[in-house]
Amino acid sequence: MLFVIDFDGTLSVRDTVDAMLEKFAPPEWEEVEQEWLDGHITAVQCMQKQLRMVQTDNVKLESFFRGIQLDASFLPFYKHVSQFSKVAIVSDGLDHAIKVAMKNAAFPELPIYANKLHFVPDGIDISWPHLNASCDAGNGVCKCAVAQNLSTDVGGPVVLVGDGKSDACLAKSADVVFAKGSLIKYCEKEGIAYHRFQTFADVLSQVKKWPQEFPQQAALLSA
Ligand SMILES: [Mg+2]
Ligand SMILES: [Zn+2]
Numbered sequence: 182m183l184f185v186i187d188f189d190g191t192l193s194v195r196d197t198v199d200a201m202l203e204k205f206a207p208p209e210w211e212e213v214e215q216e217w218l219d220g221h222i223t224a225v226q227c228m229q230k231q232l233r234m235v236q237t238d239n240v241k242l243e244s245f246f247r248g249i250q251l252d253a254s255f256l257p258f259y260k261h262v263s264q265f266s267k268v269a270i271v272s273d274g275l276d277h278a279i280k281v282a283m284k285n286a287a288f289p290e291l292p293i294y295a296n297k298l299h300f301v302p303d304g305i306d307i308s309w310p311h312l313n314a315s316c317d318a319g320n321g322v323c324k325c326a327v328a329q330n331l332s333t334d335v336g337g338p339v340v341l342v343g344d345g346k347s348d349a350c351l352a353k354s355a356d357v358v359f360a361k362g363s364l365i366k367y368c369e370k371e372g373i374a375y376h377r378f379q380t381f382a383d384v385l386s387q388v389k390k391w392p393q394e395f396p397q398q399a400a401l402l403s404a
Pocket of ligand 2: 316
């Protein structure tokens with residue numbers, strides 16, 4: 182089994198990129214966001230434009246990343262599911278921000294698939310190791326392709342835990358979807374079955390019911 186965990190707004194309480202832009206970019210970043218929401222530019226173009234608006238030094242950014250607040254209920258969730266499942270963070274955010282936040286919170290070291298952050302003088306830039314031009318979603322990280330590669334190694338069902346637009350492509354192909362935020366609306370629009378959650382405590386209590394409700398997992402759990 183494979184759990185694909187979104188980071189921003191799912192494992193982290195707030196969207197890290199938005200919080201960073203609020204703090205370190207001029208207010209015009211919100212106009213760029215609107216261009217993306219209106220469908221005039223892709224997620225990739227949006228993020229590149231916005232991140233190049235960030236004006237600060239590495240020291241302030243590192244300290245900002247250390248302050249990213251995570252959902253503490255992820256820890257008991259992880260302790261339980263890692264007994265029978267691979268768990269990976271797959272995020273359309275920034276790899277370095279995730280690494281620093283996880284380490285600072287003394288969270289487990291998980292595999293992270295995200296866009297790559299680069300420090301440049303007085304700011305940052307981004308590159309896209311998991312871009313997939315053939316995915317319609319147009320995100321920096323194609324979660325459906327990453328999940329497909331990982332699940333080929335791992336086998337068994339794919340479970341998505343997410344909250345937003347970057348989770349859409351995988352929501353269509355995942356075996357189980359845990360959704361909050363705008364991902365709920367997307368699932369309803371597309372007729373995708375989902376479990377509603379707020380924190381990983383909710384996900385864990387659902388997962389613990391699986392032996393009764395979800396025969397495929399029950400077989401794996403007792404294996
Ligand atoms: Mg998210
Ligand atoms: Zn995709």
